[in-house]
Amino acid sequence: MLTSHRFSCSLGTISLYFEDEALIGLDLEGSAGCGERLMAQLARHGIDPTAFRPEATPAALAVEQWLINYAAGSKDPFTLPRKLYGTPFQISVWNALEALDYDEVISYAELARRVGSNGYRAVGTAVGHNPIPIIIPCHRIVRQDGIIGRFGAGDGTETKRKLLRLEGHSY
Missing domain, CATH: 3.30.160 (Double Stranded RNA Binding Domain)
Known part of the structure; x- marks a missing residue:
């Protein structure tokens, strides 16, 4: 259903x-x-x-x-049932995103390293296809140079900035 x-x-x-x-x-x-x-x-x-x-x-x-x-500021983990539709590579990236702590903001290159890939652009594409933003925290991924980068939900970069600030980051 x-x-x-x-x-x-x-x-x-x-x-x-x-x-x-x-x-x-x-x-x-x-x-x-x-x-x-x-x-x-x-x-x-x-x-x-x-x-x-x-x-x-x-x-x-x-x-x-x-x-x-x-x-409202809760940092409780998301433990409710979810099901991911994507390629095995995408799902591995999304699972790595879910493993990020609230205080972690990392680069696409670091995320690629964590999933065992040299292709940070492929990782970026997988991040951009995240079907469950916020809960799978793709907003915690920034460019290597520290610039906040794009966000594919809400009002884009401004929403990403809002989520990061909500979590205590200074973007």
């Missing part, structure tokens, strides 16, 4: 997408166009983007509450 849940909080308007009780996507609405990329990515893996039906399931409400708590 494919369901979706949309709500607003201090982070912005968020749409969550579930397969059964597992989170498979998050769209932080804004100018960056995350939702279109997410739906195209899910479609490539056989999920019909038109099949989601709005429903505030217990899983959706639990993820909503986690995000509200996160926005």
Whole structure:
């Protein structure tokens, strides 16, 4: 069963997408166009983007509450069910992102090293296709020179800066 849940909080308007009780996507609405990329990515893996039906399931409400708590400064780990649709390489990058602590901000090159790849650009592409931003903290990846870089959710770089500051970083 494919369901979706949309709500607003201090982070912005968020749409969550579930397969059964597992989170498979998050769209932080804004100018960056995350939702279109997410739906195209899910479609490539056989999920019909038109099949989601709005429903505030217990899983959706639990993820909503986690995000509200996160926005209020909670640093609790995300332990709710999630399912990733991507290539094995993408999934390895997303898993490495999830392993980052709240106080870690690293470069694409360092992330590539952690996943055993010399291709920091390939890692950057995988980061850019992260289906669950915020929860899989792709916002904690910056350029080698320390410049914040782009962000594909919400209002792009400004949203990334907001998330990093929320976590106590000085960007």
